[in-house]
Amino acid sequence: MTSTESRGTPIELNAVIVAVENCTPYLLTTDDLALPSGPFESGHRTLEQGLRAWARLKGAQTLGYVEQLYTFADRDRTTAGTRSVSIGYLALVHDPAQPLGHDWSPWYRHFPWEDHRDGTPAIIAAQILPALEAWKNAAPDAPTREIQAERIGIAFPRDPRQWNEELVLQRYELLWQAELVAEAGTGARDSFGLAMPFDHRRIVATAMARLRAKIKYRPVVFELLPREFTLLHLQNTVEALAGLRLHKQNFRRLVEQQGLVEETGATTRGASGRPAKLFSFRRKVLQERAMAGTKLPRTG
């Protein structure tokens, strides 16, 4: 920090642009599966506005929710030889009018171990755990093995009920260190999930983790839904993001007791089964409860 080598570092923006269609979350990518990115443009007042304008140009639907994720600047993060700094953004696209095209990639293709909606994915017991075992056992000393074993146990617990869907980034980093993802470079033996260029899969992991954490305390799911939706549609979307099945009745109780939605009066028609009421998001809650609230045992 004492050097004056501040000619300037190239800054780029990377956006994880998410849409959900038919119970599947998708990422907007370029042809080579890279995240859309561009140079930092100083013409906009804020980074976020710049991102929105740029996404419009790139042909993504208009971005709804936008949030800064993280600034990535490890030394080994080099694009075209020079070290680069990237500011990652997460953006959510409302239910797209036209079906998603070929430039949208289902995110579980890149993270097959993260989708637990139909039970623990087979790849975990069949391939990931054995490979991690082997990696752990290759550690030089016992204490290290101990620590690795702990990490593995937390990231990929045996008991399905222990699965913590938020640990997306920890899991990806664990697989990286064990050289079980192609991006780790050094001649990975096994490679799980569809790789992405540069550190983009890491950025996506960060985005998934953030999103999975956020849906629990902020009504962001609605940024991925059309204006009107059924409660089942809402639940399916949350499940798609979390990669988990939820208890239907309790999910509804939660949604209603929090006053997140209101009936529009209309119902679905034509489908099989009892028609469902249509709901819309109560924008007011954004103001009413600027946030859930406390976990501290306050006085008064």
Place this chain on the structure above:
Amino acid sequence: MTSTESRGTPIELNAVIVAVENCTPYLLTTDDLALPSGPFESGHRTLEQGLRAWARLKGAQTLGYVEQLYTFADRDRTTAGTRSVSIGYLALVHDPAQPLGHDWSPWYRHFPWEDHRDGTPAIIAAQILPALEAWKNAAPDAPTREIQAERIGIAFPRDPRQWNEELVLQRYELLWQAELVAEAGTGARDSFGLAMPFDHRRIVATAMARLRAKIKYRPVVFELLPREFTLLHLQNTVEALAGLRLHKQNFRRLVEQQGLVEETGATTRGASGRPAKLFSFRRKVLQERAMAGTKLPRTG
């Protein structure tokens, strides 16, 4: 984003370095109350490591916990004329051996409206609310006034039990927009709290909000305490950060049931009153519960 004007933008790091002494949180600042900052140095593997090395040089105690806060890059953020990008960090310093010197500033001097440990601070009813009222009433149209009133009501609720200690940033931004902090520039009539140069007070507000949110679901308080502490000391530290009084018995119950601490066997001596047992942080919980857990009604 289509231009190739990427000669590079100067990047600087700003660190909000926090320590707690005697029930008071302090910030490390320079003589003119600026946050310690320095150019982005590419010699380190990660930004975090760079920050640690640099803090050591600057004479801050060794940093314990470090976390990236946010990247600030609004157009009006200019240092010495040119637009600059700043990566903000939050760092926590363990109980300092020597007393904190003059380069540490109590954070409530900059945010007097945030300390509710002795009840709602007088400044809110006496000065802030009237000034915000006036600002709201000066809005051109009724809908705008309506919205401002909502914002004010959430940021500074009348009922003390509605006070949400996490909204530090929202409150600061509200005061900024109402030109009630000196940094807003345009000839602020009133100015609340001790100002800081540039947008540094905004960065601190971001840090406070993050910290207040984080202590609820991650055991970060221990990063601000000595190895051994009493439960009262622990509670006082949390209260200092949150700016709130907590219910003693329930606080203890919470801490114990979460298995955060373990007795060291020793007790305090010399003080008045019954001696308290000394505790230490159970590092294991970091692994055991890599995180609190769910808010979603899972199945299974």
Place this chain on the structure above:
DNA sequence: CCTGTTATGCTCCATATGAGCATTAATAGG
């Protein structure tokens, strides 16, 4: 009418949280 399917209502229980009341263990000062 009978069956399959999905939407909705409700109950029950375990645990967490919010508020207090009551005791106990030390120290300081007479």
Place this chain on the structure above:
DNA sequence: CCTATTAATGCTCATATGGAGCATAACAGG
């Protein structure tokens, strides 16, 4: 030794909140 003071601790109780599951209701199609 006795007493006031200062904290630490132990417990209780009512009320939320979260997890599971049973029971009904409303429609499509044969």
